[in-house]
Amino acid sequence: MWRRVERWLARRAPVTFKRLRPPARPLDIARSEAAMGLRFPHDLRASLLRHDGGGSWGFGPAPFYELMSAKDIRSEWKMLCGDGNDLLDDWWNGHLIPFAYANDGGNLFVDTRTGKTGEFFNEEGLTLEGDVVWPSYLALLKATARSLETGRPIRGWRPKVVKGELEWESTRG
Incomplete structure (x- = not known):
């Protein structure tokens, strides 16, 4: 999945592409899991082993998220x-x-008991339904890659490139 995202970013949003972090060290993932007393879902672990986060003001899913490193997750x-x-x-x-x-x-979070994603804000608490819920981290990454490649919106947000940087613009009036 990451290859599709990387290809698109390299061609269309090179500034965002350059911000992608290198792979996480397996030791960093293991330390985070040990400190948290949890095992990362396989799809999240595989993603971190490809890119240890999206980089500062870098890549993330729509509309305004930035993928975190293993250390930042912890x-x-x-x-x-x-x-x-x-x-x-x-x-x-x-x-x-x-x-x-x-x-x-x-x-954005993944629930280790169900594998589903959701959203958390202090003011609003947990959101476990609606646009932020995906069956898995991988499903979210696949939908993001598909949106990048086709230009079709992902749950009301369309990819847009401004000065080599990926942005997400609302398709909702």
């Missing part, structure tokens, strides 16, 4: 879980793995 998870003794299931759960930052706060 530190964001720890922050969201607090001190580890006070997990508040109504707004955050230790089984959720944040994998993308929202540029205006919040995260």
Whole structure:
């Protein structure tokens, strides 16, 4: 899947392409998993082994997300879980793995129990239905690649390139 994204970015959005991070070291992934007491889903692990995040103001799914590195996933998870003794299931759960930052706060996450994605913002809590939910991290990455290649919107957002950088523009009036 990453090859499709990389090809598109290299041809159409070279600034964003250059920001992609190199692969994560397996040791960094293992350290994050150990610190979190979780195993990353296989599709997330494979993605990190290809690119350890999207880079600063780099690649991410629509509309305004940036993929996180293995280390950033661990530190964001720890922050969201607090001190580890006070997990508040109504707004955050230790089984959720944040994998993308929202540029205006919040995260996309994958639920290790179901494999589904969702969204989290402090003000709104967890979103487990609607546009941010995908059956898996891989399904989200595939849909993103398809949108890049075809120019067709992905849940109301169309890829647009401005000065060599990928942006997502709303198709909703």
